[in-house]
Each structure stands twice: as C-alpha cells, then as structure tokens.
Amino acid sequence: MDGAKLGENIAREWSEEPQAPALWKALQLVKCDPHTGIEALELLASDGSCLAKMYLGNMYLSGKHGVRQNLDVGEYWLRRSAEEGSIEGAYGLAWHLLNIGQTDAALAEYDRLSDLGYPPALYILGVHFYNGEIVERNLSKALQYFLRGEAKGHFFAAKWACRLQIRGEMGLCARFLSLAKMLALTPSFLRTVLTYPNSERLRI
Secondary structure: HHHHOOHHHHHHHHHOOOHHHHHHHHHHHHHHOOHHHHHHHHHHOOOOOOHHHHHHHHHHHHOOOOOOOOOHHHHHHHHHHHHHOOOHHHHHHHHHHOEEEEEEHHHHHHHHHHHHOOOOHHHHHHHHHHHOOOOOEEEEEHHHHHHHHOOOOHHHHHHHHEEEEEHHOOOOOOOOHHHHHHHHHHHHHHHHHHHHHOOOOOOO
C-alpha cells in the first residue's frame, strides 16, 4: 500500500492497521474473486480490523467489484467501523445517512467528526449552514466552520471563508485583505491538485 497516493487520514489508518498485509491481499482478491475476497475481509473485520469494516461498508453500499449492493449491510459495517474509531468509516457513514434522508443522524456524525478536527467534515457543515436546505441557514455558523476548516488547511473551506468575509459587513480594508488571501490560495491549490489530488485539503 503506497501511502503517498492516499489521503492523509486513510494513510494514517493504514499505517496503524495491524493486519495491513492481509487486508491488502484481501482487497486485491475481491477484484478477481469477489466471494472469496469478501470472506477474507469479513474474517479480518471479525478479528478487529476497523479498515476491513470500512471497506466492506463501502463495497456493499456501492455494489462494485462484483459485490451485490446491500445498503443495510453497508451501513452496518460502516457503523461498526465508526464506532471503533475509524474516521474513514464515520465519514462514509455520514455521507450514506445524508443520502438516505437521515439528515439529523448524518449531521450528528459530521458534528462528531468536526469535534475531532476533521477538515472535510468542517467544510461540509459550513456548506450546510450556508445553504440552509437541511438546517436553518446561519451564516455566522457557516463562517465559523469554514474558518476552522481553513485553519486545518482545507482549501474549499478557506475559499468560502474568504467569500463570506468579502460579502459581510466589514470595512473596505478587511474586504480587500480577504480577497487578497483568496487569490493567494491559488498557487498552493493548483500545486496540491497536481501533486496530491487525494489530499484531504481537497476532499469534500
């Protein structure tokens, strides 16, 4: 497993996975022999692998690699992964809950991730408070989440923080500073897109 090709958090979870070689082998097996590969993943999951649970959850939700789609089973595995400490599992669970209309549960999961300082979750919460579609619109809360995401290096959170500050009731000087800051993000953003596209600084 080449950690350089992964996002920062998933690379960390792989580095902490005690059964990483067996997990990698099982994931490769799924591609050519889904039934045997899934059995191997389930064995690893029953042996305590949070990442195996996360991958099982994602496979059942997507129905890829010859795995028959089953949303209930997918949610079960993601929930177990999240409960056992996987940020990847929790983020996948939040996304799934949002897609099936369980907005309160999804927001609670995103909020829990935001308490852990996970940048994509901070950005997502900022977007929801800005849009006001599933929660009451609150630009002050949106800005708070965007600023927290910006502090963690998330590019899109930083962009939206600048936009809100430019549009807000600020002095002319402060607005120009926010505009300058947004323009200054561009070189770093493009460099990251080109050299590290899976970075969580870009994840949404």
